[in-house]
Amino acid sequence: MEETKIALFLADFDHQVTQIDKIYDRLNSRINTLVRKKVTPESVESSGYWLHNLYCAYEDLFKIVSSFWENNIENEGTFHRSLIRRMLLKIEGVRPSLLSEKAFRNLDELRSFRHVFRHAYSYGLDDERVIYLLKKVLGERANVLGELTIFRDKVACQLADNK
16 A cells, blocks of 8 residues: 555656646747847746746646645644755655755745746746746756655665555
C-alpha cells in the first residue's frame, strides 16, 4: 500500500512539474515578444498573467507535497506564505526539503508578484517590474527545476528502499 501511495504521489508530482515547465515555455515566448517588439500594455499584461500562472502552478505542487506528508496548513490568513515556507523544511525521517533558500527567495518574490497581480485591477502593472521578474524567473528556471528533480529522486529512492 505504501508503495502505491508513493507511486501515486510521484505521478501527481511529475504531472505538475510538466505543467510548470509548459508555463516556463510560455514565459520564454513572452520575453522574446517583449525583446523583439515594442512593449505594450497588452504584452506586459500577458506576461504578468503567465507569471501569475507560474506561481499558481508551483503552489499547486506545494499543496501536493504538503498534503501527502504533512497535512494541510490551517491558518487561512497566512496560507500562501506558510505553504512556500514549509517547502524549505527537511522533515527528518519523513521527507527531504523541496527548496533551497535561494529557490525559496526567488519563488517568494514570484508569490509577492502574484499578490500584486491579483489586486492590480485599479492601477495596472509596472512594465519594468514585470520585465525584470520575467527575466529573473527564466534565468532561474534550470536551478529551480533541478531542485524539484533532486527532491523527486530522493523520494523515488525512498520508494526503492521500502521494497
